[in-house]
Amino acid sequence: MRMSARTQLEQTAWQIRLGIIRAISSNHGGHIGGSLDLAELMAVVYSDFMRVKTEEPRWADRDFMIVSKGHAGPALYATLALKGFFSSDRLENLNKTNNLLPGHCDRNKVPGVDATTGSLGQGLSLACGAALSAKITGRDQRVFCVTGDGESAEGQIWEAAQFAAHYKLDNLIAFLDWNKMQIDGTNDEVMALGDPVAKYQAFGWDACKVNGADVLEIQEAVLRAVETADGKPAMIVLDTVKGQGARCIMEMANNHCIGFPDSLREQVMAELREQGRVLGMEVED
């Protein structure tokens, strides 16, 4: 398996961030914090692991990406546009009235989206079903699933965690975007999550924690999960900062879903241009 180099992945993550900002700023607001902090993950998974066909989004033998924290639609859409599932111009339709790019992930409106999500807690169950089907039919398919930390208060997440271990779904590779923040405050203030690695291990999963801003740490963990066939599902906890990659967003007290005036866009774009210079990338606008 040929793995991308750090710079390539960081360039991709930067492009994904650019797409997220394009989508959310065109809508003058949206779920930015928990979208930005997935850029590195999406860059790694879609560059090195997802086996999909852009010209045939529902190819029967594809790998699956189920974003259970459905409000991170912009992160997935920006990635799919970059991958070539649709034109990046479409990102500017995010959440426009009656359009075909709803803020929450929608499989029937957006090519390349595998699951409709948004009512939290349901995606990991879908991932279990897709992974179990692959086992039954003997198809070599990987199922990736992105969960949130606030979302992990939902009981259904833990039903699915138990199910995945029971049915030995080692083709399921889940991620927890552990940014420690949710709408009403920190996880510890609202509903303490405790140690997610220990929790998933106790449920019978292979679980580890990586720096969610470090593409090579993520890459190494996914590669290990993909290559391990030990009868256990894998949970990779991404230690992230909500809004990561854009300091002016990260520093906000609450960046879950915010208004996005042009002045903020200019601030973020100034940061991204500077990052782009370091990465040898240019903003086209």
Added chain:
Amino acid sequence: MNRKIRYTGKKPEREVFEIFNSTMRELIEDDPHVIYLDADLMGSLKTQELWRAFPKNVFNTGIQEANMIGVACGMYLNGMKPYVHSFAPFTSRRVFDQVFLSIAYAEKSVRVIGSDAGIMATHNGGTHMCFEDVAMMRTVPEACVVDVSDPVMCAEFLKETKERPGLTFLRMPRRDLPDIYCPGTRFEEGKGMVLREGGDVTLIGCGIMVATCLQAAEALRQEGIEARVIDIVTIKPLDRELVLESAVKTGAVVTAENANVIGGLGSAVTEYLAMERPTRVLRVGIEDTFGRVGVESFLREAYGLTAEHIASEAKRAIALKN
């Protein structure tokens, strides 16, 4: 007499759970993509033998109804044709958001089966006695909602909806459902069955109340009243044409259901006729109350789900015609 009908009022040749077993076996043997999921209530349908026989098609999710709906949806995404079962309250009110979003809104094809609906929960009592499932499922866009009235209908709908897009919700008892239809009878979504002709009043039933409507019609005949009897078959989509034609023909309607009249068959019929052709409709069903423990005969008396009550309501509806 309709040749499709073989109702005698006697015990059925085969109970619903036996029909469910043989039909699911047939479906799985015929199509390896058919999946049956159960949430630790295989014992209630006696499907453990299927579980042993088809380890790639039959799965127990344990007592995780919400996860079971999600797993079914994920299996659909990966090419499967899932059927899920638990008792009716646990495949309706407990998982309504999962059913609404992950199945219906996401345009997946999943068949959800709720057994022991309404008073058929008998000794399990009020905690398990689901009268609200019909109302809930009727509000899901593009859903097909069926209250199974006969073992042949059960088999046919399991087979016919194998690839039906969206949510298909089947509520049914596990046993003691009399034979109404001859084997080979075909059913269509949105098409009711006229089981008996009559010009004085129309009795429209669903589920266990269809046979009760037939009994009521027989009692009414003794008094010189001819009742048209309809099995609505699918509460949603409603056979509007048949409802309208019956209202025009008889001028009085009685609905009968083993569910809350709020949002159930009675609501469906009155809502439609109020708009299309205002007609006197009296509703026999659960009058917005909770369930309780009891055997079927006691519960039928307690909630008025009897042939006598339908017959008296039919006479009242006729008297109110003018």
